[in-house]
Amino acid sequence: MGRLWAEYGIKATFLETAIEVKDVVKIFNGNFRALNGISLKVDSGRIFALLGPNGAGKTTLMRILTTQINPSSGNAYVFGLDTVREGSQVRKLISYVPQEMSVWTDISGYENLLIYSKIYGIPREERGAIINDVLESMGLYDFSDKLVKTYSGGMVRRLEIACALLIRPKILFLDEPTIGLDPSARKVVWEKLKMFKKDYGTTIFFNTHYMDEAEIYSDLIAIINKGKIVTIGTSEELKHSVGGEILHFILEENGLNEDVLRELEKVDGIKDVMVSNSDATLVVDDAETILPYIMTFFNKKNILVKRVSITRPTLDDVFLKYAGTRIDASGRLSEVTQVRRMMRRG
Numbered sequence: 001m002g003r004l005w006a007e008y009g010i011k012a013t014f015l016e017t018a019i020e021v022k023d024v025v026k027i028f029n030g031n032f033r034a035l036n037g038i039s040l041k042v043d044s045g046r047i048f049a050l051l052g053p054n055g056a057g058k059t060t061l062m063r064i065l066t067t068q069i070n071p072s073s074g075n076a077y078v079f080g081l082d083t084v085r086e087g088s089q090v091r092k093l094i095s096y097v098p099q100e101m102s103v104w105t106d107i108s109g110y111e112n113l114l115i116y117s118k119i120y121g122i123p124r125e126e127r128g129a130i131i132n133d134v135l136e137s138m139g140l141y142d143f144s145d146k147l148v149k150t151y152s153g154g155m156v157r158r159l160e161i162a163c164a165l166l167i168r169p170k171i172l173f174l175d176e177p178t179i180g181l182d183p184s185a186r187k188v189v190w191e192k193l194k195m196f197k198k199d200y201g202t203t204i205f206f207n208t209h210y211m212d213e214a215e216i217y218s219d220l221i222a223i224i225n226k227g228k229i230v231t232i233g234t235s236e237e238l239k240h241s242v243g244g245e246i247l248h249f250i251l252e253e254n255g256l257n258e259d260v261l262r263e264l265e266k267v268d269g270i271k272d273v274m275v276s277n278s279d280a281t282l283v284v285d286d287a288e289t290i291l292p293y294i295m296t297f298f299n300k301k302n303i304l305v306k307r308v309s310i311t312r313p314t315l316d317d318v319f320l321k322y323a324g325t326r327i328d329a330s331g332r333l334s335e336v337t338q339v340r341r342m343m344r345r346g
């Protein structure tokens with residue numbers, strides 16, 4: 001008789017697929033492609049970040065996954081259930097915190113939770129205990145009787161998340177969970193979320209335009225730009241894919257013309273050159289070795305270097321590499337027109 005794997009001490013781990021998106025296209029107004037062929041997969045129990053600038057299509061994808069709108073073509077699945085054909089079953093497994101405010105400010109935190117628990121059909125006798133649990137999870141227990149208009153921005157966000165946790169979702173969708181919050185308030189939101197996730201194994205799918213939020217809090221990041229996923233991986237994988245080190249120069253205006261760039265591209269040890277008017281980002285094999293050479297080169301061309309920095313690749317560099325632009329702090333694409341040049345050398 002054959003022996004079971006377990007008898008050999010072999011543990012098999014099967015990761016369930018929480019979310020699968022296949023070739024999703026969303027067309028608005030007959031011809032505008034807000035999503036242009038999106039595919040991705042998220043394993044159960046993971047924290048997934050969809051990172052991209054304003055208008056990239058983040059909310060549109062989340063609205064499809066949460067069954068609010070249908071894709072124009074392609075399919076989206078939540079725990080194997082089709083978001084269009086099996087929408088009502090999907091809705092039983094998920095919660096959603098929208099980008100916009102979703103609580104009432106002229107009543108207390110507790111009263112908000114009571115209203116939501118009625119909407120969700122939580123039996124009367126269970127409401128009190130569940131509400132206290134989610135208040136505790138989001139660190140709001142002591143403030144539950146206060147009017148929401150007296151809450152800080154971070155507390156309001158945590159109350160909105162608490163409302164979403166009332167049904168103990170298998171997947172929690174958060175659209176820009178910490179938009180507009182200061183760093184310490186953002187940190188508290190995520191500490192509470194991570195603790196909840198640990199206790200309940202919830203999968204978290206969140207949208208953000210903050211690079212650092214994606215980097216610090218997610219297990220997997222997909223970068224979206226103009227309705228397309230430009231790259232996907234862990235933050236380490238993404239940064240590694242840029243390779244080498246980053247030399248960032250701030251130059252006097254208009255120093256870099258086509259001829260200078262062409263020469264620069266030929267230099268051994270430079271893997272990528274990305275420039276805007278007065279800003280040059282070079283991906284190099286070894287910054288310290290090549291820096292004196294590049295400084296001499298700029299000097300000969302009468303290009304004045306105002307400032308130079310050496311860094312390891314950041315997600316900002318990843319975005320620049322794959323999308324050809326930068327995201328600024330407010331989530332807009334950087335205004336400067338990037339003349340982007342690339343070459344591959346080993």
Ligand SMILES: Nc1ncnc2c1ncn2[C@@H]1O[C@H](COP(=O)(O)OP(=O)(O)OP(=O)(O)O)[C@@H](O)[C@H]1O
Pocket residue numbers: 028029032034052053054055056057058059060061099209331
């Ligand atoms: N209902 C709609 N009708 C027409 N166009 C829409 C609609 N919803 C979204 N769009 C457009 O689709 C594009 C993607 O919008 P979406 O809201 O998904 O972007 P986003 O990545 O969430 O941006 P933000 O960071 O500003 O929230 C935008 O150009 C937007 O104007």
Ligand SMILES: [Mg+2]
Pocket residue numbers: 058059060099175
């Ligand atoms: Mg949005």
